[in-house]
Amino acid sequence: MTHIxxxxxxxxxxxxxxxxxxxxxxxxxxxxxxxxEIVSYTGSLIGQIETARxxxxxxxxxxxxxxxxxxxxxSRLVDLVLRSQLPVWFQQVAELERRAVEICTFHTHLxxxxxxxxxxxxxxxGALDQTLLDDRTAARLSRQRIFEKEAPPVFxxxxxxxxxxxxxxxxxxxxxxxxxxxxxEENPLINVQILPHEAGVHAGLQGSFDLxxxxxxxxxxxxxxxxxxxxxxxxxxxxxxSLRYDHLRAAALSLKDSAxxxxxxxxxxxxxxxxxxx
Numbered sequence: 441m442t443h444i445x446x447x448x449x450x451x452x453x454x455x456x457x458x459x460x461x462x463x464x465x466x467x468x469x470x471x472x473x474x475x476x477e478i479v480s481y482t483g484s485l486i487g488q489i490e491t492a493r494x495x496x497x498x499x500x501x502x503x504x505x506x507x508x509x510x511x512x513x514x515s516r517l518v519d520l521v522l523r524s525q526l527p528v529w530f531q532q533v534a535e536l537e538r539r540a541v542e543i544c545t546f547h548t549h550l551x552x553x554x555x556x557x558x559x560x561x562x563x564x565x566g567a568l569d570q571t572l573l574d575d576r577t578a579a580r581l582s583r584q585r586i587f588e589k590e591a592p593p594v595f596x597x598x599x600x601x602x603x604x605x606x607x608x609x610x611x612x613x614x615x616x617x618x619x620x621x622x623x624x625e626e627n628p629l630i631n632v633q634i635l636p637h638e639a640g641v642h643a644g645l646q647g648s649f650d651l652x653x654x655x656x657x658x659x660x661x662x663x664x665x666x667x668x669x670x671x672x673x674x675x676x677x678x679x680x681x682s683l684r685y686d687h688l689r690a691a692a693l694s695l696k697d698s699a700x701x702x703x704x705x706x707x708x709x710x711x712x713x714x715x716x717x718x
Contacts, residue, residue: 522582563609
């Protein structure tokens, strides 16, 4: 007889998801293998998700919702599951991202997580720790679903030019990441500006920060250290960082010139081997 793990649906969002997946699959009279064949996944993967040993993806959830006629239950649950996979200290930040109507970010050495491609995110997250890398990458990318909401936030990213230069994951990974930034050129809600080296002394020399604004709640400034995050609604800090951000945007290249710089870095630094052959 096959051993069936007994899940406590109240133990975690992942356990609850697995419990509901199994309940709906069994109600449909399908084995794990049969459901896997319907949704083009292995029966083994179905089993791992049902027993909370594997984190589901939004695509998996959508396919299973259709196959089992769950009315979108799993697609609604998967956001909660993925958010729960983020580091505990970062989960509050993901909630701020979800609730904000405007997000202003300044980063000195990385592309912001909300704009990262999958390969770039894997390279960053796997720099020192390869454990559960698939799940951690999926959790990071899930945050980008805020741009799919009915009323997505306005997003401003000022990125230091230096963040475009390290070959994180290799040339292809960086080329695709920069192409990802360029893909937002025609999106008025996602705005990318590059702070060039020529800017010299600037208002962000103390480091990266994010600024979240809401419909009625006070604005919040977020800064980050190794393994810890520091959100604050202190009015003086918010006022200071808001002023700093205004100066950073003024010192940065325009949206058009920023795109041209990104494109130039792509072509000159991360060109495909065939691109450089006359």
